[in-house]
Amino acid sequence: MPKIVDHDTRREEIAEALWRVVRRDGIRAASVRTIAAEAGWSAGAVRYYFPDQDGLLSFAMDLVSRRVTDRVSAIEPKGSVETIVLRYLDEVLPLDAERRAEFDVWLAFMAQARAESGAGALQEHLGKVHNELRQLCESLLHSLADAGVLRDGLDLRREVELLHALLDGLALHAAIQPDRTTPTRLRQLMRRHLESLMAENP
Amino acid sequence: MPKIVDHDTRREEIAEALWRVVRRDGIRAASVRTIAAEAGWSAGAVRYYFPDQDGLLSFAMDLVSRRVTDRVSAIEPKGSVETIVLRYLDEVLPLDAERRAEFDVWLAFMAQARAESGAGALQEHLGKVHNELRQLCESLLHSLADAGVLRDGLDLRREVELLHALLDGLALHAAIQPDRTTPTRLRQLMRRHLESLMAENP
DNA sequence: AGTTTTTCAGCACGACTGTGTTATAAAACG
DNA sequence: CGTTTTATAACACAGTCGTGCTGAAAAACT
Known part of the structure; x- marks a missing residue:
């Protein structure tokens, strides 16, 4: 062959x-x-690599998150804590057309996963990725806290959830209205949120 | 008949x-x-009310947003500005199982709408609803500003976008992980965000 | 050179798809 | 009571679906 x-x-x-x-x-x-x-092949060829359709769907969903994870773990933590944090957030937000397309696909997978009653493969994967992103938010905020640049009296656990929700919300808005929610605007908004968590007079 | x-x-x-x-x-x-x-009818019966499938889909998407709009416009603006604003946000967030189900369906429609190249009916509708929710956020923040309870030096336009993104993000999280993102937690997080916008010493 | 293994196309099957068309029964109206 | 309108079911059609099976071609190996 x-x-x-x-x-x-x-x-x-x-x-x-x-x-x-x-x-x-x-x-x-x-x-x-x-x-x-x-893909440019016959249906039989595809079926040779994926025995059934569910496996294909689940693999494709997995691949989306793997691509993001790869980008994130390729980041070199150089510079001040603030710039490092912003660089991480940059990599998670859909700042260009390719990443916006990625998020469109992810959106479809999320919706499909929600329809799996109980513990389907997509559902499980969605939960895993969701937790990983929250853990990223957590470690980012903790590194800011350790550097002492955060305001006093913040409930860090709450701020983790808020940052996480803001991230997903902004990504959604970038997908829905890319004209209004431009890359620059996205970064602006993200920076503004972080500033609101930092000491008012450095 | x-x-x-x-x-x-x-x-x-x-x-x-x-x-x-x-x-x-x-x-x-x-x-x-x-x-x-x-629905308990024959396919022919359904087709009598909806000539084709696309019309059905588009009508069903429309109905979701109409239900939300109806709930929002049924709110009576009584009490202090802060409690009124919180009541509006309560109605937009998926605080019970029914509204979480509603959001699941909305999520599926959003994903489908994103796949319509150009100006499909779902795409158009999604944009409309998206703008309406932003306008709600805008009017809520403006009424807070008019009441003088907001901190000085806030860029209101940015805060509108942030609140809007936070709303959608929280709704998404409530759908994905209802165990972690409980109704009480949702309200807590929302209140915490609003407090961060308000004068520190009332 | 012959044999085995890998890769792919093709077909067949039964089920399901959206969309027409037609028939029929029941209510409303004259 | 007869006629028209409305609502529903049923069927037909051409297409597509997922999936299993078969065979052949090409590389790899002996």
């Missing part, structure tokens, strides 16, 4: 084709056949 | 059946036939 193939990269190619279909026509159009056509 | 029927209420019944299907099995399962079965 044709050249030997790396299964993982092939699976990723197919998953990315799924992303494009979901983004263009919605998750309702994400059939094995349309995905195969988008 | 059978008794004469109010078309609008019938359409709403069918739309609510669609909600249940979307919530239980996701938007991918929302076919004319499954919706008809859920």
Whole structure:
């Protein structure tokens, strides 16, 4: 048969084709056949790498979060604490068209996951990623607190939840109205929120 | 034929059946036939009220936002400005299981709307509702400002966007992790955010 | 050179899809 | 009581769905 193939990269190619279909026509159009056509193979070929459709969906959702995690863990923590924190937040927010597309797909997966009663694979994955992002918020705020730049009397646990919710909310708004919620505006708003947590007179 | 029927209420019944299907099995399962079965009629009957599937989807999305709007406009503005503002926010946040279900459905519609390239009906509707919610945030913050309870030096336009994003983010979190983001916690977080905007020593 | 393994296309199956069209029954109206 | 209108079911049609199975071609290995 044709050249030997790396299964993982092939699976990723197919998953990315799924992303494009979901983004263009919605998750309702994400059939094995349309995905195969988008990827440029036959349906049988796709089925060789993914035994069933659920596995494909779940893999594709996983891949989205893995891409984000990879970007985040590639960050080098150089500079002042404030700039490091902002750089992390920059990487999580959808600041360009590619990341906005990523979030569109993620949005579709979230909605689909919510429809899984009990403990489906998507549901479980959504919970995991949700917790990981909260933990990132937590560690960012803690490093700010350790550096002593935060205001006194803050309930850190509350601020973690607020920052986390703000992050997701801003990402959503960037997807819904990219014209109004531009990258610059996103960064502005994020910075303004962090400033409200910091000491008023440095 | 059978008794004469109010078309609008019938359409709403069918739309609510669609909600249940979307919530239980996701938007991918929302076919004319499954919706008809859920509503307890034949597919032909459903088609009598909705000529095609797109119209049904768009009507059902519209109905979600209309329900929220109705609740919001039913609020009587009594009491201090702060309590009024909190009551409005209470009505927008998913504080009980019913409203959380509503948001799940809304989430599915948002994801589907994002897939409509250009100016589809869902896309347009999403933009409209998005703006309305921002305008609510705007008027709430302005009434707080007029009452003089806000801190000096606030950029109100920024705070509107932040409050709006926080609202959507919290709603999302309440849907994803209702155990952690309980109604009481939601209200706590919202109150904490508003307090951070208000004068430190009243 | 022959054999095995890997990769892919293709077809078949039964179920389901959206959308028409038609038939029928019940209520409303003359 | 007869006629018209409204509401619903039922069926038809062409297409698509997920999934299983088969076969063939190409690389890898012996």
